[in-house]
Amino acid sequence: MFETIVTYFESIDPVLAALYATLFTWGVTALGASAVFFFKTMHRALLDGMLGFTGGVMVAASYWSLLSPAIEMSSGEGFTKVMPAAIGFILGALFLFGLDKALPHLHINFKETEKEGIKTPWQRTTLLVLAITLHNIPEGLAVGVLFGGVAAGIPEASIAGALTLAIGIGIQNFPEGIAVSMPLRRMGMKRSKSFMYGQASALVEPIAGVLGAVAVTFFTPILPYALAFAAGAMIFVVVEEVIPETQRDKNTDIATLGFIGGFVVMMSLDVALG
Template identity: 50%
Template sequence: MLDFNTIAGVSIPFVGTTLGAAMVFFMKDKIHPLLQKALLGFSSGVMMAASVWSLLIPAMDLSTERGMGKFSFLPAISGLLIGILLLLLCDRLIPHLHLNQTQPEGPKSSLQKTTMMILAVAIHNLPEGMAVGAVFAGLKNAGTEVTLASAFALSVGIAIQNFPEGAIISMPLKSEGISRRKSFLYGTLSGLVEPFGAIAVILLSDFLIPLLPYLLSFAAGAMIYVIVEEIIPEASEGTHSNIATIGFAVGFCVMMILDVALG
């Protein structure tokens, strides 16, 4: 059952993307390269901290409660590796174009550049939506230590991460000659996969609860893949990569504070 708290929780990350995409109405044609690096670093820091504190640690704690003892790491490792492998497969099978790149990845396609840029962000956002869905699904299981506060902490943390991501997708689209309204719309649509992914996991939660440790770590693995494969290389491109490192540290600390203080 999707109650008010659940609907609100899974919607928060999408709101973050929408607000970020709206920056296209207030900022100049392009994001300053240093600001872009800082935002990318911040995003990766938030995602990494969320993967550890909100997903991997709860997955291992839950496995311990279920009597796995010293082998409580097995579901976490299994889910993490499956998440990484699935995103690797998506990267190979879905045509997409990353920020500041001229050559698309995946199979050859006649899709427009704009569409492939949106697909690249959508691939990033799907595991985030699944992560939020998995945590809210955990609320339905009395055997977990997942609380409403910790679930909302993850949603807020990902929303903070999505704010710069929304701007990073809408601003380059405008610089390509697309109108402000369409750039905003495309930036917003790139985040729509998150609530759908979250709701799908929640609706299937009655069947997935026995697999919750695997599901939590799967979402962590998918997010870690995005961090290592896509965000960090983009943030480290060219000079002044130390700005991205500082952004990573700030993002990691912000998400860690949110999870520990609210959870």
């Protein structure tokens, strides 16, 4: 089955493939958000465990799918070989740092008095959606950059690796969709509106995916930097947002085990399929 999908994606334009792959990751977010049609609330421990799983997937993907290929495709030896990945990683983290400070948002388990970014009269619901949208920018970018590497003919970039990353991102997007829609439903929002907000948080992924693929296609030498850039952005999100969100209640062990599970799943997918 996976080989058939790889064969199909090899037959189409890599930028179009990036669009299809990130539409898939958005679709899985929408599937998670659809849980509001069946449940009104979700146990906090389960939510924390799923968010931990999300963090584990993102950390594993950052190394196996992004940083490791970035280092392998860099020329030179020693510090010279690792510099593109190090520079890209730092720039990616700084990029998300800037967005985090500028974009108004509110993390899922945080009080309204703890909202971040510039001051705004926007409602809590909008701020919650923007917080998850921040998570999704580097995810879409990471998938797109890998497909862009395929278009550029870089040996270390493969359709199988890009699809594996998309599958991993999609898996962790399922709990993200739940994590947005469920709190909104619990706040009294209608099921349909909670769903719309939940799925909308991932609409940025196809946009970031296509932009990443196009950028690498036209500027091939930036690929190692771009891969590491996406990794740095993802790690920033995990450390600054995902992990703190899971540590606000008494479910730290569950969240940690979820993280371990997500890490193992993504590592296994990348090694077995990528």
